[in-house]
Amino acid sequence: MKTRNIKVADPHIQNLASLLSGPNPILYKKVDLAAYDCDGFTIQRFLPKAVVFPENTEEVAAVVKYCAENNLPFLARGAGTGLSGGAIPLNGEVIISLTRMKRLLSVDLENRRAVVEPGFINLQLTRSVANKDYYYAPDPSSQYCCTIGGNVAENAGGAHCLKYGVTTNHILGLEVVLPNGEIMEIGKNGIPDEPGYDLLGLLTGSEGTLGIVTKITIRLLKNPESKQTVLAYFDRIEDGSQAVSDIISAGIVPAALEMMDKIAIEGVESAAFPVGHPRDIAAVLLIEVDGIAAGIEEQIEQILEVCRNRNVREVRVAKNEQERERWWANRKTGFGAMGAISNDYLVQDGVIPRSKLPQVLKKIHHISKEHGLRIANIFHAGDGNLHPLVLFDSRIPGETEKAIEAGSACLKACADAGGTITGEHGVGIEKKEEMRFVFTDDEITAQINIRRVFNPDNLLNAGKMFPTPGRCAEIKQELQKK
Amino acid sequence: MKTRNIKVADPHIQNLASLLSGPNPILYKKVDLAAYDCDGFTIQRFLPKAVVFPENTEEVAAVVKYCAENNLPFLARGAGTGLSGGAIPLNGEVIISLTRMKRLLSVDLENRRAVVEPGFINLQLTRSVANKDYYYAPDPSSQYCCTIGGNVAENAGGAHCLKYGVTTNHILGLEVVLPNGEIMEIGKNGIPDEPGYDLLGLLTGSEGTLGIVTKITIRLLKNPESKQTVLAYFDRIEDGSQAVSDIISAGIVPAALEMMDKIAIEGVESAAFPVGHPRDIAAVLLIEVDGIAAGIEEQIEQILEVCRNRNVREVRVAKNEQERERWWANRKTGFGAMGAISNDYLVQDGVIPRSKLPQVLKKIHHISKEHGLRIANIFHAGDGNLHPLVLFDSRIPGETEKAIEAGSACLKACADAGGTITGEHGVGIEKKEEMRFVFTDDEITAQINIRRVFNPDNLLNAGKMFPTPGRCAEIKQELQKK
Numbered sequence: 001m002k003t004r005n006i007k008v009a010d011p012h013i014q015n016l017a018s019l020l021s022g023p024n025p026i027l028y029k030k031v032d033l034a035a036y037d038c039d040g041f042t043i044q045r046f047l048p049k050a051v052v053f054p055e056n057t058e059e060v061a062a063v064v065k066y067c068a069e070n071n072l073p074f075l076a077r078g079a080g081t082g083l084s085g086g087a088i089p090l091n092g093e094v095i096i097s098l099t100r101m102k103r104l105l106s107v108d109l110e111n112r113r114a115v116v117e118p119g120f121i122n123l124q125l126t127r128s129v130a131n132k133d134y135y136y137a138p139d140p141s142s143q144y145c146c147t148i149g150g151n152v153a154e155n156a157g158g159a160h161c162l163k164y165g166v167t168t169n170h171i172l173g174l175e176v177v178l179p180n181g182e183i184m185e186i187g188k189n190g191i192p193d194e195p196g197y198d199l200l201g202l203l204t205g206s207e208g209t210l211g212i213v214t215k216i217t218i219r220l221l222k223n224p225e226s227k228q229t230v231l232a233y234f235d236r237i238e239d240g241s242q243a244v245s246d247i248i249s250a251g252i253v254p255a256a257l258e259m260m261d262k263i264a265i266e267g268v269e270s271a272a273f274p275v276g277h278p279r280d281i282a283a284v285l286l287i288e289v290d291g292i293a294a295g296i297e298e299q300i301e302q303i304l305e306v307c308r309n310r311n312v313r314e315v316r317v318a319k320n321e322q323e324r325e326r327w328w329a330n331r332k333t334g335f336g337a338m339g340a341i342s343n344d345y346l347v348q349d350g351v352i353p354r355s356k357l358p359q360v361l362k363k364i365h366h367i368s369k370e371h372g373l374r375i376a377n378i379f380h381a382g383d384g385n386l387h388p389l390v391l392f393d394s395r396i397p398g399e400t401e402k403a404i405e406a407g408s409a410c411l412k413a414c415a416d417a418g419g420t421i422t423g424e425h426g427v428g429i430e431k432k433e434e435m436r437f438v439f440t441d442d443e444i445t446a447q448i449n450i451r452r453v454f455n456p457d458n459l460l461n462a463g464k465m466f467p468t469p470g471r472c473a474e475i476k477q478e479l480q481k482k
Numbered sequence: 483m484k485t486r487n488i489k490v491a492d493p494h495i496q497n498l499a500s501l502l503s504g505p506n507p508i509l510y511k512k513v514d515l516a517a518y519d520c521d522g523f524t525i526q527r528f529l530p531k532a533v534v535f536p537e538n539t540e541e542v543a544a545v546v547k548y549c550a551e552n553n554l555p556f557l558a559r560g561a562g563t564g565l566s567g568g569a570i571p572l573n574g575e576v577i578i579s580l581t582r583m584k585r586l587l588s589v590d591l592e593n594r595r596a597v598v599e600p601g602f603i604n605l606q607l608t609r610s611v612a613n614k615d616y617y618y619a620p621d622p623s624s625q626y627c628c629t630i631g632g633n634v635a636e637n638a639g640g641a642h643c644l645k646y647g648v649t650t651n652h653i654l655g656l657e658v659v660l661p662n663g664e665i666m667e668i669g670k671n672g673i674p675d676e677p678g679y680d681l682l683g684l685l686t687g688s689e690g691t692l693g694i695v696t697k698i699t700i701r702l703l704k705n706p707e708s709k710q711t712v713l714a715y716f717d718r719i720e721d722g723s724q725a726v727s728d729i730i731s732a733g734i735v736p737a738a739l740e741m742m743d744k745i746a747i748e749g750v751e752s753a754a755f756p757v758g759h760p761r762d763i764a765a766v767l768l769i770e771v772d773g774i775a776a777g778i779e780e781q782i783e784q785i786l787e788v789c790r791n792r793n794v795r796e797v798r799v800a801k802n803e804q805e806r807e808r809w810w811a812n813r814k815t816g817f818g819a820m821g822a823i824s825n826d827y828l829v830q831d832g833v834i835p836r837s838k839l840p841q842v843l844k845k846i847h848h849i850s851k852e853h854g855l856r857i858a859n860i861f862h863a864g865d866g867n868l869h870p871l872v873l874f875d876s877r878i879p880g881e882t883e884k885a886i887e888a889g890s891a892c893l894k895a896c897a898d899a900g901g902t903i904t905g906e907h908g909v910g911i912e913k914k915e916e917m918r919f920v921f922t923d924d925e926i927t928a929q930i931n932i933r934r935v936f937n938p939d940n941l942l943n944a945g946k947m948f949p950t951p952g953r954c955a956e957i958k959q960e961l962q963k964k
Contacts, residue, residue: 110727111835133733155680168680169651184925195904195917196929196947197692198637198650201683210679222733245592251615251704295777355592422677435677443666446935447678453931465678 065181078150084428118149155205157424173217257382271337350414547663560632566910600631637687639906655699722765739864753819832896
């Protein structure tokens with residue numbers, strides 16, 4: 001490892017640089033750091049102390065060890081597309097960027113696995129095995145740029161998680177650098193149900209608070225023989241919601257079952273991939289089924305029947321792959337498209353029992369009126385995962401705060417309906433306080449105790465996931481014991 | 483709560499009885515306790531201090547609290563069908579029997595969930611919702627008598643886990659009594675991907691070492707429209723193994739893909755449900771596909787084709803539901819059937835990558851010869867889960883020890899092939915030392931540290947899952963720090 005000649009007053013910068021082998025391995029000037037002051041959650045911004053670019057696991061471990069020994073807070077970052085602020089350096093952290101660790105290390109089709117580094121891009125994995133007729137299932141809308149490491153941290157979902165499950169269902173093994181710099185392999189044999197406690201499940205979705213993932217063994221799926229996609233327009237959102245329930249009750253498990261409401265449609269039709277959705281409808285459903293070709297036709301017939309029974313205005317099947325892809329491109333621009341109809345937007349991520357859809361939508365409509373802000377709704381309707389998008393204008397004084405309040409009220413509505421406060425975006429800094437909607441103080445303390453097993457000094461990604469201790473006597477006590 | 487008049491020298495017995503409301507709430511006489519000195523792992527036996535029968539969560543919590551305050555070791559027990567000794571009172575525990583907490587508390591078909599008490603019998607759940615066309619997927623061979631609480635503790639599998647996943651994939655929420663007597667709800671909203679750490683995953687499969695489950699929210703599945711089952715006989719086990727790989731490679735995910743070898747066939751044909759498998763074949767495959775009727779035929783054709791390409795001697799589809807059920811009854815007697823051809827048997831539970839099947843079978847054959855003991859093989863071949871059954875006679879001095887050695891060698895062979903030491907039976911006391919085949923000391927210590935978060939005094943089910951501290955310096959050190 002060559003020592004780099006960086007002339008800065010802070011010796012930590014030089015020392016960190018000396019641990020890294022690549023070109024330009026560290027950013028430390030304010031102008032460079034500005035790009036790392038937030039992730040996809042842009043409402044709160046903090047400058048990191050530095051950003052380092054390790055090239056391999058050993059360099060990650062060396063940086064972590066250095067930070068631990070010198071009491072420097074640190075955190076890991078992938079592509080920075082996270083929506084709940086999990087990679088924001090709240091405490092002036094050293095950011096460990098994993099974007100240079102982006103190799104596809106191996107593919108084992110016989111056992112349907114691949115091993116990737118954390119900076120490997122989600123969609124790139126599917127592209128790498130597509131010619132062999134395999135794919136990687138979890139497909140967050142950011143899949144063209146988000147990293148698998150980030151997906152593991154947030155237990156990312158996506159439109160096709162209804163049938164295929166979220167990230168945790170597709171992770172077979174992890175290599176992790178623990179907060180003391182030790183390297184640990186979990187589920188190293190790539191076998192789903194290992195003996196001992198389920199550390200693989202525990203680490204997945206731990207939002208970068210227990211360790212830094214440096215290698216991931218992942219499950220590959222065979223492409224389904226056939227796919228068909230249905231588009232259905234409803235004049236009443238209740239009819240659309242009811243159609244969702246009816247499809248599931250009929251025993252069909254669609255690969256995806258998506259819904260957008262009127263304001264969301266206004267957005268996607270004003271953005272990069274308009275497909276001509278009528279502007280005056282209340283809801284559009286996008287329903288995809290996949291599997292053996294012979295079974296698909298029958299399911300499509302059932303779906304068309306269900307939609308007709310629920311007063312659908314228009315329903316049709318994608319004529320070909322091109323049309324299907326256009327529909328999906330249109331849907332996947334969903335969040336960003338809000339930029340075309342609003343200066344700012346805040347995306348929320350609640351989950352409710354499917355049967356409560358109409359009731360919660362009514363409540364969200366009420367919240368919108370109450371706060372004087374428009375709220376668009378995009379949902380993974382099949383698994384009850386709502387994404388209310390609160391539209392606001394940060395240039396108007398007080399409107400940002402009002403948007404945050406409205407977002408929180410939407411989550412409260414989900415929790416009150418027997419649901420929860422995040423389906424796939426994580427808690428991060430955004431929803432820390434909302435954790436109280438679904439967990440008691442004791443339950444939160446139990447989780448903080450688990451963090452302490454891995455991350456006893458709380459130098460790794462502190463201040464995320466759990467409510468501020470000052471506001472919770474029990475946790476405060478717990479922390480004082482330290 | 484009425485105080486019971488039990489006249490025994492030990493005041494704990496009377497005090498425990500006073501916490502319980504049901505008739506005959508405690509066993510404490512040696513003659514009664516003898517029935518609880520082991521579970522399905524019969525090689526080691528220890529008498530409990532007492533067996534208590536709580537009627538509800540509050541009584542479980544009261545007993546646990548009493549034990550914690552009086553430093554009495556304790557553990558929970560369901561039907562006692564566990565195969566790795568998880569419910570054996572190694573330390574003279576107070577056994578908390580959950581067999582009286584066996585109510586089906588609610589069924590919510592719209593959201594496809596049910597809530598059960600831990601003593602509810604697995605198969606009973608499917609029977610309770612069958613008339614509505616729903617079922618509960620995990621189907622261990624003991625399903626007619628094992629409890630859902632026990633299934634959660636061991637993360638039980640079953641023949642149909644290839645397509646549908648093991649218990650952890652079907653648990654949406656738990657109510658747990660922690661080792662200090664506190665009651666905690668995890669995933670209380672029955673939503674699969676809750677915010678915070680995945681405690682649901684952590685508790686499931688923790689073999690009764692982190693808490694006692696008192697309520698379970700469970701996922702129900704809609705019955706598949708159609709099922710078909712294929713039976714295939716092979717003269718060479720390599721051909722059978724290769725057919726397994728070929729079926730999966732063809733992109734078919736069968737609901738079940740089971741295999742039995744020659745000795746296993748001898749067993750099941752000598753037991754309660756013979757179906758006329760030829761005694762001279764090397765392997766029988768049982769392959770079930772389910773789903774939409776229209777898709778099934780095509781898959782069956784592909785499966786028949788694969789078998790023919792691998793020199794199958796005979797292959798056929800079940801003529802009707804009666805024949806299908808007979809084939810399954812025959813297969814599910816598998817373990818017990820060994821009693822018909824051997825005085826004793828020891829079942830093992832290794833997992834290997836599917837592609838290593840022929841190689842590991844050769845190794846097991848070698849182990850059999852080396853130890854002079856017959857080993858039958860029954861596998862969930864589709865997911866590489868082997869059950870070598872070591873046949874022995876405990877009346878012959880030294881043969882029990884030889885059988886244990888041979889079983890351990892089989893697990894070593896699995897671990898060496900890149901596999902692991904248990905797929906669905908758990909570690910318990912049986913495979914504690916074999917944990918070293920797949921985990922380093924550091925990894926084991928990390929897990930023990932997690933146990934300490936929940937179970938700091940290790941009064942709950944001590945001595946299970948992890949190797950004996952005396953034999954592992956690092957763990958010893960860790961424990962001394964306490």
